[in-house]
Amino acid sequence: MNICQLFKATRNIFFAFILAFVAFCQVEARDLYIANADTTGSENTKPHPNTVAYSSGKSFFGHVLATPSYLFHWATRPLGWGIKFSEQKLPQLLQGERGPYGVYPLFELGGDALGAYGLLLYHNKLTRYNHKARIEALFGSENYNDFDFEYTIPKAGSDRSRVELDASYSNDPIKSFYGDNDSRLSAENIYATENLEIDAVYSILLSEKIDLSLLTGYQKMDIKESESDDADELPSIPGERRGTSTLYSLGSSVRFDFAEGTPRIFSGSRYLAALQWYHSLTDGEFHYLQYSFEWQQFIPLKFLTNERRFAFKGSLEKTAPLAGKSIPFFKKPGLGSSYDLRGFQSDRFQDDGSLLLTLEYRYPLWNFADITLFVDEGQVFSRYSDISIPDFHTSYGFGFHLISSKGFAFRSEFAFSKESSRVILSINPNF
Amino acid sequence: MAALALFSISCSSTKPYALGPVKTFDPDTSRIPQPEENASYQYWDRIDNTVFHQIEKPLDLNKTFRFAGRLIGVSDAKEAVNVNRLDEVPESSWYQYRHYHDTMSTNQLKQGPNSVEPDTSGNWTIFSAKLEGANPGFFIEDAKGNRFLIKFDGPEYPELTTSAEVISTKLFYAAGYNVPEATIAYFDPEKVSIGEDVMVMDKGEERPMNMKDYRSIIEGKTRNAQGKIRALASKFVDGIPVGQWTFEGTRSDDPNDKVKHEDRREVRGMRIISSWLNDTDRRDANTMAVYTDEGYIKHYVQDFGNTLGANGASIHGPIYGQAYLIDPRYMARNAITLGTYINSWETIDAQNHIPHPSVGYFRADVFKPGQWVSAHPLPAYENMTLRDAFWGAKLVSGFSNEEIRAIVETGKLSNESAEEYLVDVLVKRRDKLARYWFSRINPIDKFSARDYRDRLELTFADLGLQNEVFTKEETIYKYTIFEVSGGREIKTDTSSEPRLSIRRNHLPESEADGKPIVLEYEISTKHKNDDVTEKPTKVYIALESAGPRVVGIQRD
Numbered sequence: 001m002n003i004c005q006l007f008k009a010t011r012n013i014f015f016a017f018i019l020a021f022v023a024f025c026q027v028e029a030r031d032l033y034i035a036n037a038d039t040t041g042s043e044n045t046k047p048h049p050n051t052v053a054y055s056s057g058k059s060f061f062g063h064v065l066a067t068p069s070y071l072f073h074w075a076t077r078p079l080g081w082g083i084k085f086s087e088q089k090l091p092q093l094l095q096g097e098r099g100p101y102g103v104y105p106l107f108e109l110g111g112d113a114l115g116a117y118g119l120l121l122y123h124n125k126l127t128r129y130n131h132k133a134r135i136e137a138l139f140g141s142e143n144y145n146d147f148d149f150e151y152t153i154p155k156a157g158s159d160r161s162r163v164e165l166d167a168s169y170s171n172d173p174i175k176s177f178y179g180d181n182d183s184r185l186s187a188e189n190i191y192a193t194e195n196l197e198i199d200a201v202y203s204i205l206l207s208e209k210i211d212l213s214l215l216t217g218y219q220k221m222d223i224k225e226s227e228s229d230d231a232d233e234l235p236s237i238p239g240e241r242r243g244t245s246t247l248y249s250l251g252s253s254v255r256f257d258f259a260e261g262t263p264r265i266f267s268g269s270r271y272l273a274a275l276q277w278y279h280s281l282t283d284g285e286f287h288y289l290q291y292s293f294e295w296q297q298f299i300p301l302k303f304l305t306n307e308r309r310f311a312f313k314g315s316l317e318k319t320a321p322l323a324g325k326s327i328p329f330f331k332k333p334g335l336g337s338s339y340d341l342r343g344f345q346s347d348r349f350q351d352d353g354s355l356l357l358t359l360e361y362r363y364p365l366w367n368f369a370d371i372t373l374f375v376d377e378g379q380v381f382s383r384y385s386d387i388s389i390p391d392f393h394t395s396y397g398f399g400f401h402l403i404s405s406k407g408f409a410f411r412s413e414f415a416f417s418k419e420s421s422r423v424i425l426s427i428n429p430n431f
Numbered sequence: 432m433a434a435l436a437l438f439s440i441s442c443s444s445t446k447p448y449a450l451g452p453v454k455t456f457d458p459d460t461s462r463i464p465q466p467e468e469n470a471s472y473q474y475w476d477r478i479d480n481t482v483f484h485q486i487e488k489p490l491d492l493n494k495t496f497r498f499a500g501r502l503i504g505v506s507d508a509k510e511a512v513n514v515n516r517l518d519e520v521p522e523s524s525w526y527q528y529r530h531y532h533d534t535m536s537t538n539q540l541k542q543g544p545n546s547v548e549p550d551t552s553g554n555w556t557i558f559s560a561k562l563e564g565a566n567p568g569f570f571i572e573d574a575k576g577n578r579f580l581i582k583f584d585g586p587e588y589p590e591l592t593t594s595a596e597v598i599s600t601k602l603f604y605a606a607g608y609n610v611p612e613a614t615i616a617y618f619d620p621e622k623v624s625i626g627e628d629v630m631v632m633d634k635g636e637e638r639p640m641n642m643k644d645y646r647s648i649i650e651g652k653t654r655n656a657q658g659k660i661r662a663l664a665s666k667f668v669d670g671i672p673v674g675q676w677t678f679e680g681t682r683s684d685d686p687n688d689k690v691k692h693e694d695r696r697e698v699r700g701m702r703i704i705s706s707w708l709n710d711t712d713r714r715d716a717n718t719m720a721v722y723t724d725e726g727y728i729k730h731y732v733q734d735f736g737n738t739l740g741a742n743g744a745s746i747h748g749p750i751y752g753q754a755y756l757i758d759p760r761y762m763a764r765n766a767i768t769l770g771t772y773i774n775s776w777e778t779i780d781a782q783n784h785i786p787h788p789s790v791g792y793f794r795a796d797v798f799k800p801g802q803w804v805s806a807h808p809l810p811a812y813e814n815m816t817l818r819d820a821f822w823g824a825k826l827v828s829g830f831s832n833e834e835i836r837a838i839v840e841t842g843k844l845s846n847e848s849a850e851e852y853l854v855d856v857l858v859k860r861r862d863k864l865a866r867y868w869f870s871r872i873n874p875i876d877k878f879s880a881r882d883y884r885d886r887l888e889l890t891f892a893d894l895g896l897q898n899e900v901f902t903k904e905e906t907i908y909k910y911t912i913f914e915v916s917g918g919r920e921i922k923t924d925t926s927s928e929p930r931l932s933i934r935r936n937h938l939p940e941s942e943a944d945g946k947p948i949v950l951e952y953e954i955s956t957k958h959k960n961d962d963v964t965e966k967p968t969k970v971y972i973a974l975e976s977a978g979p980r981v982v983g984i985q986r987d
Binding site: 046048049050051052053054055056058062065066068069071072073076080083084087088099304305307308361363364365366367369371373 | 451458470474475478479486487490492493512634694761762766777778
């Protein structure tokens with residue numbers, strides 16, 4: 001075949017394709033034309049057009065071409081049946097209205113058992129003072145379970161104060177680094193925990209903007225060798241860190257809230273300060289203070305709209321041993337979570353103190369959703385003099401925040417760092 | 432060869448005119464067995480149309496190829512199916528010829544669909560009620576035995592929702608759609624009692640209704656000087672409601688329902704009327720299918736409480752009509768531009784644009800006829816073509832200022848300036864809508880042919896002129912007359928009047944087989960200040976022994 005023949009063959013194929021394409025484009029148009037039951041009536045044999053109904057439909061080729069859409073259509077129908085069923089049988093579920101009490105199923109994906117299931121029971125109108133109770137129970141595996149009980153007295157002594165009681169029990173395998181600012185990835189190890197915590201918080205609104213809390217707590221933490229599947233791949237925790245610790249704490253916190261905007265916070269600032277004293281109840285090994293400060297600042301881009309804004313968070317956390325005692329490693333300030341250095345693994349850096357700076361640019365995707373672009377800078381340190389600019393670790397990413405009429409509702413964030421990445425799905429805001 | 436065969440098939444077509452009678456009625460009213468009532472759902476159609484339907488569209492390769500074909504100019508948009516040779520929708524269980532086709536009197540317009548008003552002199556008996564939800568209300572039977580749905584205005588916007596319901600009901604009715612009766616009623620709250628066995632849902636549990644429930648419903652409702660409560664009374668339609676009709680597909684248990692609803696012109700073209708009235712909540716759940724006494728399903732449009740400035744008991748937000756409530760087009764733009772693009776509705780505080788609480792948020796200045804959308808996508812509205820839009824626009828443009836005013840008066844707004852405002856916005860939106868659509872298609876309609884002395888005369892209405900989109904001075908009609916049989920050109924000329932005439936002796940004689948001669952008029956409307964001449968409209972005239980008759984219209 002010479003070049004000329006090849007050219008002609010290519011040309012013919014091209015034209016055949018174009019003709020087929022045009023034909024396909026017109027198939028439905030032809031059906032439509034035929035479907036037009038407007039008969040001419042010029043011949044006596046034809047019925048009056050008013051007696052012939054219009055109808056529409058696809059040709060065989062039309063159905064063939066529509067097959068992908070048919071498959072998709074029917075694949076999505078079960079969801080529709082479910083929503084219709086819910087609307088008829090469980091209308092409150094779709095209306096977002098929760099009754100004063102109820103039971104909901106809980107599901108959790110990931111983790112040691114790859115999944116956990118359980119129940120949430122709540123009652124928001126206990127007693128004539130509208131006390132609230134909430135029980136969450138999650139069952140994962142022999143190595144992972146979580147139970148939580150909360151009881152809230154909304155008006156404790158006055159309309160401006162309230163009391164919250166929280167008791168939780170969990171057993172959970174934990175991977176951690178226990179490394180300082182320079183720790184390597186290879187330092188990761190694993191242990192199993194059995195943790196019982198009971199906290200009581202008394203909060204009083206001193207003014208519209210100032211909230212004071214007094215808190216006390218009890219914690220019993222049992223640390224042992226992990227028996228989870230991952231224990232074969234990671235080194236176990238050093239022996240000196242195993243054992244049972246029992247801590248009692250007392251503390252207070254104050255929060256100044258000058259932030260403005262509903263449902264999106266777009267301006268103003270928030271300041272939080274907390275101080276907590278810890279002491280071992282059994283062997284007296286641990287005795288220390290923990291204090292923290294946090295500053296949140298919201299800056300609207302007024303030349304656009306208030307919904308386009310920067311959000312900044314700076315937080316400092318520090319522990320200080322008392323009377324020559326020590327601090328349990330699992331209570332030391334750390335970085336690496338869905339609230340601080342988001343692109344790093346959990347508890348990636350840990351020391352006596354931590355410093356975090358976060359800057360987010362938040363802008364509306366739609367009236368019920370924001371996009372956020374963020375960068376986190378953080379480091380841990382032993383002494384304040386150790387803090388230096390080169391020691392900051394950087395993570396960055398983007399996310400989607402769902403906004404309800406009351407404010408933040410849900411976030412889905414994708415964070416990255418030079419070491420790792422993290423996908424965050426959470427109903428709790430970062431700040 | 433296969434491609435050639437397909438191509439040849441695709442090119443075959445029938446005549447664009449009908450020598451017999453023109454179809455004016457679609458016989459979808461045959462008696463059928465009574466269908467089961469299909470349940471009405473609030474959520475699924477909105478989710479389906481917003482998400483899954485949008486994904487299905489490109490997966491239907493008919494649509495994808497057609498879209499590609501349109502891009503390269505080898506294919507057209509899929510036109511509506513139920514259109515006759517005069518590019519008009521025949522009457523059916525969906526649609527009746529009314530104001531545009533046969534001008535209704537002012538009284539008829541004001542009367543609308545109403546046959547009877549609730550008797551407010553006697554006692555009302557509640558036979559059903561709804562306590563929960565955004566708009567609690569009840570159903571009553573008056574002393575004469577007529578049954579009505581009773582709805583109220585929101586506490587912050589007296590007269591708003593009820594007037595919007597009545598006004599839009601009557602405009603839709605005059606446009607040709609089936610709507611329930613709706614009227615404003617002032618009733619004595621002391622002349623209402625609760626019937627036996629009336630149950631209400633209260634916090635998820637059913638219990639008998641009591642007078643405390645009744646008083647909670649009427650608490651804070653709009654009252655007149657005599658203490659009577661203002662309400663919307665919507666009469667129960669004749670027949671048996673059998674659920675809703677949908678904006679896509681057909682009803683499987685209705686053998687009369689043969690045209691996919693997304694292919695019906697009166698459903699597609701409804702988008703234009705919806706845009707005029709900012710009828711944002713148009714969706715499956717706000718329609719009604721009724722099994723009539725004659726044994727067929729009649730299709731109603733209902734629930735106009737989200738039209739004009741009203742959004743249920745409250746007001747429309749600035750986004751309504753501008754974008755879908757979940758609109759991936761704008762969401763994508765917002766995301767890509769990092770928020771630097773500000774959508775027009777974002778910076779509007781609706782409260783700053785409410786001249787009277789009773790008219791809510793209803794504006795003409797921000798109305799964009801070509802971009803108007805309902806709150807959620809509707810397949811039929813998405814399928815609207817330029818021809819469908821022209822059809823809808825001509826219905827809207829058929830209402831004069833005085834006729835609009837007459838209908839607005841039936842909303843019984845107590846504030847005269849509020850009424851004036853509403854009329855003004857409706858007129859301005861109508862004009863804006865006409866200007867937009869009539870400048871995109873040759874806006875000529877209502878063709879008529881006659882013998883006048885020794886001439887054949889074709890007259891028509893130029894909707895562009897009638898609606899002052901264009902001036903008579905700048906408008907000229909360029910036309911060519913062909914003999915269809917043989918394609919011979921008979922005459923090319925221009926006219927400054929919507930009247931085209933030709934001497935009879937210039938026309939051919941009847942054909943030998945006795946068939947009438949058919950002439951094709953190819954008419955373009957040229958505006959002097961406009962470089963673009965619209966695509967021609969073709970009008971076919973049969974020279975029959977009884978006189979000339981328009982037998983076909985083709986718009987491009």
